[in-house]
Amino acid sequence: MPRADRILPGLPPGRALLDRRGDLRADPGLLPRLLRDPGTRVLRLAGDRAPVEHAGPGRARLVLGAADDADAARLALYLGEAGGTAYVGVVVADAPAPDEDDPGWRTLRQVGADLDPLGAEVLTTTLALANWHATHTHCPRCGAPTEPSLGGWIRRCAVDGSEHYPRTDMAVIVAVVDADDRLLLARGRGFRPGGMSVLAGFVEPGEPLAAAVVREVEEESGVRVTDVTYLGDQPWPFPASLMIGFTARAETTELRLQEDEIEDARWFSRDELVGAVEAGSVHLPGRLSIARKLVEHWFGGPVDAPEVPLR
Template identity: 40%
Template structure:
């Protein structure tokens, strides 16, 4: 089989907007940009407001007051140089969407801004107190650190690295698994969090063995994608396994796994479909296809697609 690569970055990794890190240290500059700034609101479930055309609906910043609220986060600059912010709220008026379903309809920068907003807001939600001594922390640097009230020590945003691997046989078969809570027919690549003291390649071998009981070789990095559910970075790999090696679900996370032929995978890819209903909930599983693949915003979809069309 020919070596395969991602033909383009995964959907949430294509943004080129200016994060303008230098502005985060300049409160006067952020305040001066606030009157013309725009704000993306996000609710506690990660839903975001949708514009008429299906893109992000931004709120004029002045609707929130004359200066940036303490809990707002500076995201960067849009293509016209306007400041962009985000803020978590309890309720959003008007149409909203779930990022797992709706992000595939956003352009590259909007998808990246949404992923950034979700990741940083999810971190703030769990970082109100110091992990060292339990003291109260407060946002600083435009929301990109949380500062200890007494010591002034900064806590930085946390991102959890995880590997995600398309396991294939070096020819025309790929191994996909499904969690026990997924409806029948829903399969994806294998994934897991990196442990302390572990390289990415070691994590690939360990996670695949824990989940399906086989030993893979030649783990090869392909690309990465932020996955802000709640704040992960998915590091995509390919690895080779032996279809004759018995499968064993050692850690209990995988309810089933199977080797699929390339033609069946391509058929499933071309049938399309998403894994999330219009209301953002997980689908009902009434689709009777043997194989239903992850949605288009996931790096899992990118990895499977790259493998499936490698020889075409």
């Protein structure tokens, strides 16, 4: 496959800057030692929010610091190192959640597009691991409690000794373009009024990626596509996906919507999309998402649109 950063540039979190140092994870003293080291940079995650500070117009910076005494009893996650500095994520579950309006605590959706590449990677990885730990507290084999191990990268059953690893759900997301160079956008059930995005769906077991694109587009819209071309990918920890982006050429344009999934769908020329966005009748995905990058790849540049959550 071609390199994603040459096709869809600027996908947060961008290129990987953390050396994950999987060779160090088996050391049971790794996290205690790093949490005692004042040079370790710790990101504290409260729910889905992380501490941030304003770093200039359209820029934000994670607030990273040394560990405190309470961190030793919290779920700690070894993220790796960059530039000789070790990074650890700590899940704060023993303190009141930050207020949703607190500008000092923001979600990945709110600030991911404004973070530097290393900050975006640190927050994305911490959130993905924290989401997995929160939902895998018991062994799927025997039901016994599981415990974090290997620096937070697995959970081990205390009874049968089985090891359980974080999962990543692969999903395809595709910009479908017809012979008149129109883009297909759809509103999923549960989107806010006017919210529209490109089509997406999960890859099924045993299914090649291109076949998943063809199947998902036809299932959701009734449109048959060909010329499926990879454009880039993005980890999406909501809760645990890898979004794999494509473009595809429509062979048909008649829409037959999958009613339990898709509420509305339309073909847009560039002028029609600009007019709909300016009128407020269409809200595009946020700047953080690969969905927005796919739309702008077709459009030929940034689309001036306010940041409005689709859901």
